[in-house]
Amino acid sequence: MTFRLRSDKVCKNRHHIIAKLQNSIRHCGDEKGLELNALVYSFSKTLINRYGVLYNVQNRRVPGRRFRLGNCYSNAVEMSQNQEYKYVEGIAVCKTSGVAICHAWNIDKNERAIDVTYVHTDNYDYYGIEIPFEQIWKIGRMNGGIWFCSLPYLKK
Secondary structure (H helix, E strand, C coil), rough: CCCECCCHHHHHHHHHHHHHHHHHHHCHHHHHHHHHHHHHHHHHHHHHHHCCCECCEEEECCCCCCCCCCHHHHHHHHHHHHCCCEEEEEEEEEECCCCEEEEEEEEECCCCCEECCCCCHHHEEEEEEEEHHHHHHHCCCCCCCCCCCHHHHHEE
């Protein structure tokens, strides 16, 4: 499935709103983190609802590597840089609370979905969209080299 970048105006506006909220997290903590998740989800939910696929995701530890919780987008980008892994972005829905968390993970060369960020992947249902690395790279550069969500900048 092919997705295109939204207009420059929309991308710049969304980047400004997201970056402003990210900056406030440094000062206000978790409450703003939940607000950021809700904002990113609001920008992404139409694509996820229409084109998202349910993935059976397994936790994967990479020997000699440590990936930080809270850095799922950059973790998944890092894994997909060597072309052995594909990048997937969407939501992880907690099975007990029903809370949807915007998240990114990977698909390995054997088409297995893996998450290097979350340890307890069996606690979540993952719905996502595979995004070509070229688009991820373009969006990251557009955002000043900051690897964060990509779905808010894409359209069908």
